Amino acid sequence: MGKTVLIVDDSNTMRKIVSRALRQAGIDFDTILEAGDGQEALAVLGANKVDVVLSDINMPNMTGLEFLKAKSEDDAIKDIPVVMISTETGADIIDEAKSYGAKGAIKKPFTPELINETLGALL
Amino acid sequence: MGYAQHIVEATQEIFSSMIMLDAAPGKPYQRECELLVNSISGIIGLAGSTKGLLAIHLPAQTALTVTTAFLGMDVEEIDEDVRDAVGELANMLGGSLKSVLDPSGSDIQLSLPSVIHGEGYSVDCLANAETVTVPFSVGSHNFMVELQMRQEK
Numbered sequence: 001m002g003k004t005v006l007i008v009d010d011s012n013t014m015r016k017i018v019s020r021a022l023r024q025a026g027i028d029f030d031t032i033l034e035a036g037d038g039q040e041a042l043a044v045l046g047a048n049k050v051d052v053v054l055s056d057i058n059m060p061n062m063t064g065l066e067f068l069k070a071k072s073e074d075d076a077i078k079d080i081p082v083v084m085i086s087t088e089t090g091a092d093i094i095d096e097a098k099s100y101g102a103k104g105a106i107k108k109p110f111t112p113e114l115i116n117e118t119l120g121a122l123l
Numbered sequence: 124m125g126y127a128q129h130i131v132e133a134t135q136e137i138f139s140s141m142i143m144l145d146a147a148p149g150k151p152y153q154r155e156c157e158l159l160v161n162s163i164s165g166i167i168g169l170a171g172s173t174k175g176l177l178a179i180h181l182p183a184q185t186a187l188t189v190t191t192a193f194l195g196m197d198v199e200e201i202d203e204d205v206r207d208a209v210g211e212l213a214n215m216l217g218g219s220l221k222s223v224l225d226p227s228g229s230d231i232q233l234s235l236p237s238v239i240h241g242e243g244y245s246v247d248c249l250a251n252a253e254t255v256t257v258p259f260s261v262g263s264h265n266f267m268v269e270l271q272m273r274q275e276k
Contacts, residue, residue: 010235011214013207016194017141058214058235087218090228107222108215109141 002030003123004048008041008055008067009034009085014108018054018085024112027119038067045077052122054106057086057093065093068100081122085110126220127151130257130268133219137212138261142193149258154269156248162186163201164246165213168234173224175249175272177217181209183240185264201240210236216268249273 005022007015015034022029033048035041039062041055057064064084072078084097084105094105104118131148138146163186166178181189183201190198190208198205213236225231239246248254249271256269 011207011211013194013204013211017211020195058233060235087215087221088228088233089218089222090225092227092229094228108218109137111140 003028003051004031004033005029006033006035006041006044006048006050006053008036008038008053008059008064010036010056010059012036014056018115021110021112021115022119025116025119026112027116027123038062038064038070041067042070042074042077045071045080050080052119053080053082054085054119055082057084057088057097065096065100068097068102072100083118083122125255126253126270126272127255127257129220129223130216130255130270133216134257134259134268136219137215141215142189144189144192144261146259146261149260151255151257153254154248154256154267156245158243158245160243161241162244163205163209163238163240164244165209165211166237166239166246167213167217168237169217169221169272170232170234171225172230172275173272174275175252175270176246177213177220177271178246178269179209179213179216179266180246180269181266182264185261185266188264189261189266206238206240210238213238220270 007018009015035044037059055064081103087108089107138144161183164180169175190205193208217233252271252273254271
């Protein structure tokens with residue numbers, strides 16, 4: 001059965017760029033789902049089987065850190081791996097993300113090779 | 124390393140890794156906050172221990188060229204895709220600068236990007252701020268990256 005990734009970013013442009021980078025990285029997802037903020041992401045995770053989440057941090061409505069915290073409190077989805085993909089990769093922020101279960105962080109700007117390296121270990 | 128050099132390195136990294144264009148820097152200068160004509164600007168606010176803004180100002184034709192390369196599809200007018208792409212450029216520039224000014228990530232807060240587009244507009248200069256603007260060229264097109272910042276006591 002093919003794998004599914006959820007891309008969470010308030011920028012439509014960045015969601016397209018991440019999708020393209022996944023293809024360029026040679027990571028074969030059958031389904032690419034998208035969400036524009038943390039609230040949408042929680043709804044998508046509740047309605048779909050998702051193998052991995054790539055999430056921005058700075059987003060309106062519900063930030064990436066708030067999304068991680070809410071996800072960690074929901075037994076049905078808490079074990080789905082999340083990698084942060086953001087301009088915000090300061091040590092304090094990444095430590096907080098990891099305390100809520102984030103499995104890694106990719107800094108924007110990124111290359112397909114970096115995405116492959118980070119996601120390869122999770123899939 | 125001065126702020127201008129950080130701007131050069133961050134801008135070149137973003138353009139080379141994600142847009143596949145070579146952004147050649149010119150000589151940094153202090154912009155007089157003059158009117159920007161037929162342009163689009165992406166602006167990120169800085170708050171916390173350092174206040175100010177980081178902005179990328181692109182003439183409309185430059186913005187179309189950059190967005191076409193960024194998205195890998197033809198863009199012929201300043202539409203939502205262009206506004207979103209310019210906002211994301213500002214966002215990445217702000218993040219790169221923050222990683223230099225605030226390695227822990229907790230002293231400076233970045234706003235979500237704002238985007239302005241019009242036939243003529245100005246971006247005000249912050250009082251008592253240190254400012255630097257770096258001009259860049261991409262092929263025959265030009266754009267500017269501007270930093271205005273003030274340390275809070």
